[in-house]
Amino acid sequence: MQIKPILSALRHHKAGTILIAVQIALTLAIVCNALFIIQQRITMLTRSTGIDEAHLIRLQNQWVGVDDKHVGSLMQTDLDTLRRLPGVADAYATNSTPLSNGGWSTGIGLKPGGKGERVQTAIYFADDHTLDTLGLKLVAGRNFRSSEVVDQMQHDGLDPPQVIVTRAVADKFFPDGDAVGKRVYLGNKPSIIVGVVARLQVPWVGGWAANWEGRSTLVPRRLMASGTNFVIRAKDGQIDKVLHSAPAALLASDRMRVIPDDDGVVTFAQMRQEAYQSDRGMAILMGVICVVLLGITAAGIVGLTSFWVGQRRKQIGVRRALGATRRDILSYFLTENLLIGATGVVLGMLLAVGMNQWLMNTFEMQRLSWPWIVSGVIVLLALGQAAVLAPAIRASRVPPVVATRTV
């Protein structure tokens, strides 16, 4: 109703108006992108690894004074020790696990020798106990047989006759769901897909593996290296006990080993905590930035409107004398703020998209979708109206008699 005169009046308060509009625009752009980053981090944080983390322990073991070639028997003895331990459901030895942020990866494709279309996959060394230990869900085919599990020297080519792949790998090459029995190539010799598991995350949680975090391949191999990871599955409610009894039992059977004090024996809950520490930190930082920015913007609006109300006390009184009701005065300031806010958010939407484009080019960031921007717009306009309310109410209480009194 009074939009036109409000706009004309604002032309006489350009500096404050532009200041607030720009502040709203910047806040919108930053908050939209920050909330989007937070959402992405949270999605990442809450991603499942596909394994039964709550029951699992990783034990890092280094045999001392033993040649790689002779690791096989030590590994078998240790596995027997661990599997017999009270409270332990199962165990296996491997090169790497999800959430460890370190492991092997290679290309996998339908042609030998690295030719043809290939995708990146994580390689997990496994045996016939792996599926049960990790609690992986087999959706097609079968588990490895113990007879298929053989020793692998670190520097030999990796060409296992059998592999189990995740559905993410299987679907990439066999979208019809008939991967079992088909050949794939890690190196020069074919591997037959004997089984498909629903999900198994790669060891890396962030950055470079982001686009293939579900593509894992299990190979029936025991890595002949002096350092190995034992993955131990505890029975219900036994994990704390096993955390202590497992290293103790291994040391008791053979002292010629090193199990690091600090992170030698950890639960997967701890591994998850550590793996996502920086992502969580980033999400919290972004959240703090959002809150601070919104706070500053709200304070700016409160400050400027309060200043304007003080400055216009006389004219508010005059308007009241000329017949404005308290509501008219209230709605004047709310409308004024809405007009400034509208300018700000239009500018802010463009800025938000631009900033997102820059983030996409510079970092691994996805395209900001419209719902985020629209939510941001609603939040900022609502924030503006909320911030302006107190000074606007004060304005509406300016008595009409102010018009006749000179002070």
Place this chain on the structure above:
Amino acid sequence: MLKMTHLSKVYRTEVVETYALRDFNIDVKEGEFVAVTGPSGSGKTTFLTIAGLLETFTGGEYLLDGVDVSGLNDNARSKIRNEKIGFIFQAFNLIPDLNVFDNVEVPLRYRGMKAAERKQRIMDALERVGLASRLKHYPAELSGGQQQRVAIARALAGSPRLLLADEPTGNLDTQMARGVMELLEDIHREGATIVMVTHDPELAARAQRNVHIIDGQEVDIAEDPRFHAEHAASSHV
């Protein structure tokens, strides 16, 4: 039109109670042009703010157009100010951020009038005060006399029954004051009821009737012996 009986207004601060008006009586008839005079601080402005429903009073009775206004709420008072009363202030009180057209439009917008009618009334009112050519000017670009004319146009645009003017020429030089006074006289001749506060005896003399206030009470100049003493005292206020 405007009738106050035994009206009083007390301003209370922490230390003192000031009786700005006490046992004040006035009866302004429809179509009258009344000048209210009195020394500074005698309660003239107070009378006008109460008459114009800008302020409430402490005691007594006030009938505006036959209606007892003491029971009205803030919205009803705003509506009466908007529709029945036109204000002219000593300091003009134009809104500096709005041009002449927009200034005159202010009370009409609060009345919720359609744009076409507003425009018609604004043009008529500005024509009336001789400023139809200054629509786009801002108050700061006008002389004091012109500003007061815009203020009069603003007061007239809503066709109020009652015009209240508080020292309308107080901030103007003699020549401009004369112009404004002539305008008010014209408006009065066309049928408006005007109550004008002034301490300029010359201007007051041109009204149909004078009401003199001293110490918050109306007095008959001829009869009241206090007048001469107070008037002398007021010169050093």
